[in-house]
Amino acid sequence: MPEVETIARKLRRAIVGKTVATVWLSGLPLRRPVSKDFATSLVGKTIRRVHRRGKYLVAELEPRAYWVIHLGMSGRIFYFAYGSDVPKHTHARICFVDSSELQYRDHRRFGLLVLHRVGRMSMIPELKTIGRDPLSPGLNAAWLQSLLSVCRQEVKAFLLDQRKIAGLGNIYVCEALFRARIHPKRRCNTLAMEETAALVRAIRKTIRLAVKRRGTSFSDFMDSDGELGDNQYFLKVFQMDGKRCRRCRTVIQRLRQGNRSSFFCPCCQR
DSSP states (O other): OHHHHHHHHHHHHHTTTOBEEEEEEOOOOOSSOOOTTHHHHHTTOEEEEEEEETTEEEEEEETTEEEEEEOTTTOEEEEETTOOOOOTTEEEEEEETTSOEEEEEOSSOOOEEEEEOOSSGGGOHHHHTOOBOTTSTTOOHHHHHHHHTTOOSBHHHHHHOTTTBTTOOHHHHHHHHHHHTOOTTOBGGGOOHHHHHHHHHHHHHHHHHHHHTTOOOSSSOOOTTSOOOSGGGGOSSTTOTTSBOTTTOOBOEEEEETTEEEEEOTTTOO
16 A cells, blocks of 8 residues: 555646546456557546555546556556656556656556546445555544454454455555564454554554655565655564564564465564
């Protein structure tokens, strides 16, 4: 989510008010094939607002429509003020009437580009099933405790479920659990209210700091200007296995949960 929020903030400054002149598509399918009328439907529309909902970018258009983008695992959005070449793995090129353009690149092709003609953003199908935003007022200890208390799932898996909280990825869940001193394998229904409140505070702080640092860049993430984020230099536990905890000097450990790695301090997160 911090990476998507970083891109959304830059696109709000770059493309709001601009009208689409032409659209070029590679013709290759992404997470699902791009609609045949996507290009013709986007041409002539003006970008009115850029929203972020969970890990989705949503451009609100005029005449009324919504252009939804999901970057998947390796998707990138680039903005060019005066146009650019089209390198390998570019799957969409959206040119505006002022000659600026956006390019969507994705070598794994797990992303999503779709246009919906609906009356309001809440009617977008991709957004109907996702949970509360980590920074929304609705994500509070009372609400989260009501879900955790009736769930026997491991807390790490719970937090990664986009149907519950939209936007948390593996990096930020590991970091938030460390801040809250909660072991990733704790069962949800064992968390006391005080621990849940600490977890909410940890989630908010983790996300806000990552947004301030413009996201975490390991290999794939760049913002729309091609710049890397800085959050990778401030991580406490993620991919720190074998190194000593900055808080207690215990060696950080790694374990497998499902198909993901979890990183934690066995002393701070008992």
